[in-house]
Amino acid sequence: MRGVLIGLALPPTCFVVLIVAGMLIGGSWRRFGRRLTWASLIALILFGMPAVSYSMLLALETGLPLEPPADHPPQAIIVLGGEVIRARQEQLGVRPGLLTLDRLRTGAALHRRTGLPILVTGGTTQHNTPTVAIVMQKSLIDDFQTPPRWVESKSANTWQNAHLTANILRAEGITSVYVVTHAWHMRRALLAFRDTGITVTAAPTSLDDPLGPDWTDFVPRSGVWQTGYFALHEWIGYAWYLRR
Numbered sequence: 277m278r279g280v281l282i283g284l285a286l287p288p289t290c291f292v293v294l295i296v297a298g299m300l301i302g303g304s305w306r307r308f309g310r311r312l313t314w315a316s317l318i319a320l321i322l323f324g325m326p327a328v329s330y331s332m333l334l335a336l337e338t339g340l341p342l343e344p345p346a347d348h349p350p351q352a353i354i355v356l357g358g359e360v361i362r363a364r365q366e367q368l369g370v371r372p373g374l375l376t377l378d379r380l381r382t383g384a385a386l387h388r389r390t391g392l393p394i395l396v397t398g399g400t401t402q403h404n405t406p407t408v409a410i411v412m413q414k415s416l417i418d419d420f421q422t423p424p425r426w427v428e429s430k431s432a433n434t435w436q437n438a439h440l441t442a443n444i445l446r447a448e449g450i451t452s453v454y455v456v457t458h459a460w461h462m463r464r465a466l467l468a469f470r471d472t473g474i475t476v477t478a479a480p481t482s483l484d485d486p487l488g489p490d491w492t493d494f495v496p497r498s499g500v501w502q503t504g505y506f507a508l509h510e511w512i513g514y515a516w517y518l519r520r
Contacts, residue, residue, distance in 0.1 A: 282509070286505050286508055286509055287319070287320070287323045287501060287504045287505055287508060288320055288323060288324070288501040288504070288505070291316045291317070291319050291320035291323070292316075292320070294312055294313075294315075294316035295312075295313050295316045295317055295320070297309070297312065298310065298311070298312035298313030298314075298316060299313055321496050323500070323501055323504035323508075324496030324497060324498070324500050324501055324504070325493065325494050325495065325496055325497075325500065326487060326492075326493040326494075326497065326500050326503075327487065327493040327494050328504070329500050329501070329503040329504035329507055330484070330487055330493075330500070330503055330507075331487065332504070332507035332508065332511065333460050333484060333503055333506060333507040333510075334484055334486060334487070336459070336460040336461075336462075336463050336507065336510055336511070336514075337459040337460055337462070337463075337480070337483050337484060340459070340462050340463070340466075340478040340480065341466070341476070341477055341478050342477070342478050342479075342480075343477070344452070344454070344477040345452070345475060345477070348451070348452045348475050349452060350390070350392060350452045350453050350454045350475075350477050351392065351445075351450045351451070351452050351453065352392055352393050352394070352395060352425075352445055352448075352450050352453045352454070353383055353386055353387055353390070353392050353393070353394045353395065353453065353454045353456060353479070354394075354395045354397060354437075354441050354445075354453050354454070354455045354456065355379050355380060355382075355383035355394060355395070355396050355397070355412065355424075355456045355457075356379060356397055356398070356434065356437050356455065356456065356457040356461070356465060357376055357379075357396065357397055357398020357399075357408035357409055357412055357437070358372075358373055358375030358376035358378075358379060358398075358408070358458075359373035359374075359375055359376055359401060359408075360372060360373055360376065360401060360402065360405060360406075360408055360411050361373045362402070362405070367414070368405075368406045368410070368411060368414060369405060369406070370402070370405045370406060370411055371411065371415070372411055372412060372415050375458065376398075376408065376411070376412060376415075377415070378458070378481045379456050379457055379458065379481060380412055380415055380416055380419070380420065381420070381481075382456050382479065382480070382481045383396075383416075383422075383456040383479075384416060384420035384422040386454060386456065386479050387422050388422070390454075392454070393424070393425035393426070394416065394422065394424040394425060394426075395424060395425065395426035395427075395428060395441055395444065395445065396409045396412040396413055396416065396424045396426070396427055396428070397409055397427075397428040397429075397431055397437045397440065397441050398411075398412060398428075398429070398431060398437070399429055399430055399431045399432045399436070400429075400432075407429035408429075409427045409428055409429040410427065410429060412424070412427075413427050426441075426444055426445075428440050428441050428444060434461070434464055434465055434468050434513070434517075435468045435517065435520070437465070437468065438465065438468035438469040438472055438474075439468070439472055442469065442472035442473065442474045445474065446473060446474070450474075451473060451474055451475060452474070452475040452476075452477070453474055453475070453476060453477070454476075454477050454478075454479040455469065455476050455477070455478060455479060456479045456480070456481070457480065457481070458480060458481050459480035459481060459482070459483045459484065460484070460506060460507065460510055461510060462478050462480050463510070463514055464510055464513045464514045464517055466478065467514065467517040467518065468517060
C-alpha cells in the first residue's frame with residue numbers, strides 16, 4: 277500500500293491524476309479545474325524534459341565525501357538494497373532488480389579492490405517474497421563469488437538500513453565504512469548515518485553524466501519521467517531526514 281501511495285504522489289502519475297481531476301471538476305469550481313488541468317499538464321511536460329529532471333538528479337550527486345579519512349579508513353562495506361523482481365525460474369522466486377544489481381556490482385568491485393568484508397541490508401518489499409538482503413546475499417555468492425559477511429534483513433527504509441547496520445558493525449568494533457548506493461540516493465543515505473557513530477565514505481555507483489548544451493534536453497521523453505520520479509522522491513526524502 278505504501279508503494280502505491282508513493283507512486284500516486286510522485287510524477288508522472290500524480291500529474292495524470294490531477295489532469296483527470298481537473299477535467300472532472302464542474303459547477304462553480306469549473307475555472308479552478310481548468311487551471312488545475314493546465315498547470316498539471318505543463319508540469320508533466322516539464323518533468324519529461326532532461327533539462328529539468330536530470331538537473332534535479334545531478335544536484336543530488338554533488339559534494340559527496342568520496343575520499344576516506346586518512347586517520348580513520350573504512351573497515352567494511354555496506355551495500356544498501358534496492359528492489360527485487362519476481363522470477364519463477366529463480367530458486368528464491370525473485371531476483372535482484374536493476375538498481376539492486378548495480379549496487380551489488382559496485383560493492384563486489386570495491387571488495388576486490390580493498391579486501392573489506394561486505395554487509396548487505398534490506399527488508400521485505402513484496403508480500404510472500406524473501407527479504408532484499410537475502411536476495412542480495414545469494415546474488416553476491418552466485419553471480420559475483422563474493423559472499424557477504426553480514427546480512428541485515430529487518431530494515432524497511434534507508435533510515436533503518438543505517439541504524440540497524442550500525443548496530444551490527446559497532447558490536448564488531450567497526451566504526452568506519454564505505455556505503456554503496458546510487459549517487460542520487462547517497463545524500464539521503466549520508467543523513468541517515470549521521471547520528472549512528474559510524475564514519476561514512478561514499479562509494480556510489482557511476483555518477484550521471486552532466487548535461488551538455490543541447491536543445492534536445494528540452495524535448496520531453498518518456499524515460500525521463502522515471503528520472504523525475506527518482507529525483508523528486510530523493511529531494512522529499514532528504515528534506516524529511518533533515519527534520520528527524
